[in-house]
Amino acid sequence: MGIRIPLLLPDLTSNSKLKLPSSISESFFMQHPAFEEVTVHHHTDDATFKKKVRNTTILLSVVTIIELLIGLAIYNIHKGENPSELLVLMFKGMVCILTIAKAYYIVAVFMHLGDEIRNMIMTIVVPLLLFVWFIAAFIWDGHSYKNLRNTYDKHFQETTMPAKHGAHK
Numbered sequence: 001m002g003i004r005i006p007l008l009l010p011d012l013t014s015n016s017k018l019k020l021p022s023s024i025s026e027s028f029f030m031q032h033p034a035f036e037e038v039t040v041h042h043h044t045d046d047a048t049f050k051k052k053v054r055n056t057t058i059l060l061s062v063v064t065i066i067e068l069l070i071g072l073a074i075y076n077i078h079k080g081e082n083p084s085e086l087l088v089l090m091f092k093g094m095v096c097i098l099t100i101a102k103a104y105y106i107v108a109v110f111m112h113l114g115d116e117i118r119n120m121i122m123t124i125v126v127p128l129l130l131f132v133w134f135i136a137a138f139i140w141d142g143h144s145y146k147n148l149r150n151t152y153d154k155h156f157q158e159t160t161m162p163a164k165h166g167a168h169k
Helices: 035-040 047-080 083-110 118-152
Strands: none
Touching: 047 083
């Protein structure tokens, strides 16, 4: 895998000038546990892969329709007489969870990351988790700023719920 640098990695094939001792056979290198991890066997036949893609597409479509219905429910709750902040927050949490599930399936199936070795997956997932941590930290900081501004600036009141239609401040 990759480029072999002749000075660091000698050629150990049968036609090379460097001979292995009789106690070490060439099959020794093929039995190393890392060899199986490096050799990744992607989908073997197109029919199985097409079926996997079709099933994933159907699943993503169903999840998208559910997200749209939840969004419509949130919109109707906002327009109602007594909007429930807790219910809206729970629906928004469900949309976030469904969006993360969709992102997982898109990356695993359509971007073929599910077929990669563990080290490659960790190379991509660990920086992504740091990025998610940054987003959470910024949201936390913004929420703290909003609360401080609402506490100490009496002329400014910010809410997370929008004003009712037709209502003026």
